[in-house]
Amino acid sequence: MKQFVCKPFIHMFPDCGAFLSAFHVCEDDIVLSNACIFNPAFGHLDCRAQTLFLEDYGSGEPSDTMVDALLAAAAARAFRRVIAIGGGSVMDVAKLLAIAPAGSTTDSLFAAKNLRQEKELVILPTTCGTGSEVTNIAIVNRTRLGTKMGIVDDSLYARHAVLVPELLEKLPYSVFASSSLDALVHAVESFLSPAASPFTQMFAKEAIHLILSGYSKILPDKGRLKEHLGDFLLASTYAGLSFGTAGCATVHALSYPLGAVFHIPHGESNYAVFSGVLRHYEKRGAKGFSTLPGILAQELSCAPREALDALDGMLQAVYPRKRLSAYGMTAAQAKEFAETVLRTQQRLLANSPEKITAADAYAIYADLL
Ligand SMILES: [Fe+2]
Structure with a gap:
């Protein structure tokens, strides 16, 4: 059985003030965040930490130039902890700041052999999707090499993952929906993975339960989402604990292009x-798939044979799904993407419960066009 790692201490606080006092946040800390997230949540509180806002160092997803600029800015400060308050980009960059010795650059961190956490890392996620607060990976777009690359190393685990549902209250509905759907995919893919274990499946099943029961509670009245944010945040962390060991698979591979x-x-x-x-x-009778419809059926109050239709119906109500052609995808691109995925995404495809060929990938895309 693959070793199950649950590295960070995981905390849950009712609000941001409770976090600040429990963690004695002070001038010796650097908060890495976005101003639009940090100011409304902490601006009125006595937060004495220094701040670095990602948008002051570049836009979009983390790139080597952005990380280099942030490393240089952090090097000019004295601090003992890095506190990440944000979504996937903030968390990825904070992980790199925490492991960077003085004088580091993105290139030197990627080349380093013996990484260690130089500054204690504390992560507060502000979406309910990535699970990055409990994983040991950081992804950077290495523009100088023309590709996205990840560092996977145990030094990237946060020391503390801190869940504060209040931080999700300002999320636009579309971001809530797409991030919670990402967490659901993490849970399902890791549940079905050949690398799954009873430990990962326990977290995956609970994440599936929390997300689907959460959807059924908010669908009659989306105005009540705030009451259930804590469940979605927990689910995202549970799914992170599951895929952190068992991995993601075909869905992530096909979504990449x-x-x-x-x-x-x-x-x-x-x-x-x-x-x-x-x-x-389902059509192929993939190994290990047969238990999933039963789990979904329990949540969706239907027969297992109707589970995928019922799931589709619920997810469409949460967030209408577009056909791939609506994004501009053509049949020729479906073929091209299928070949690219087979060539470049074997790390993910290896976690599929059924071997995926280029013809399979094309057929899946083609059905969704
Ligand atoms: Fe994901």
């Missing part, structure tokens, strides 16, 4: 191919 070519947000591009991949597994 959609994000790269059509600039679709990560959660939405996963959602665009999610049902197609599940139906492919």
Whole structure:
């Protein structure tokens, strides 16, 4: 069985003030965040930490130039902890700041052999999707090399993951929907992974339960979402604990070129191919798939044979899914993307419960066009 790692201490606080006092946040800390997230949540509180806002060092997803500028800015400050308050980009960059010895650059961190956490890392996620607060990976667009690359190392685990549902209250609905769908995909893909273990499946099942029961509670009245944010945040962390060991698979692999070519947000591009991949597994009788419909059926109050249709119906109500052609994808691109995925995404495809060929990938895309 693959070793199950649950590295950070995980805390849950009712509000931001409770976090500040429990963690004695002070001038010796650097908060890495976005101004639009940090100011409304902490501006009225006595937060004495120094701040670095990602948008002052570049825009979009983390790149080597952005990380280098942030490393230089941090090097000019004295601090003992890095506190990340944000989504996936903030968390990825904070992980790199925490492991960077003086004088580091993105290139030197990628080349380093013996990484260690130089500054204690504390992460507060502000979306309910990535699970990055409990994983040991950071991804950077290495523009000088023309590719996205990840560092995977145990030094990237936060010392503390801190869940504060209040931080999600200002999330636009579309971001809530796409990030929670990403967490659902993490849970389902890691549940079905050949690298799953009873530990990862326990977290995956609970994440599936929290997300689907959460959707059923908010669908009659989306104005009540605030009451259930804590459950979605927990689910995202549970899913992170599951995929951190068991991995993600075909959905993430097939969504990769959609994000790269059509600039679709990560959660939405996963959602665009999610049902197609599940139906492919079902049709093929993929190993280990047979238990999933029963789990979904329990949450969706239907028979297992109706589970995928019922899931589709619920997810469409949460966030209408677009056909791939609506993003501009053509049949020729479906073929081209299928070949690219087979060539470049074997790390993810290896976690699929069913071997995926280029013809399979094309058939899944084609059905969703
Ligand atoms: Fe994801």
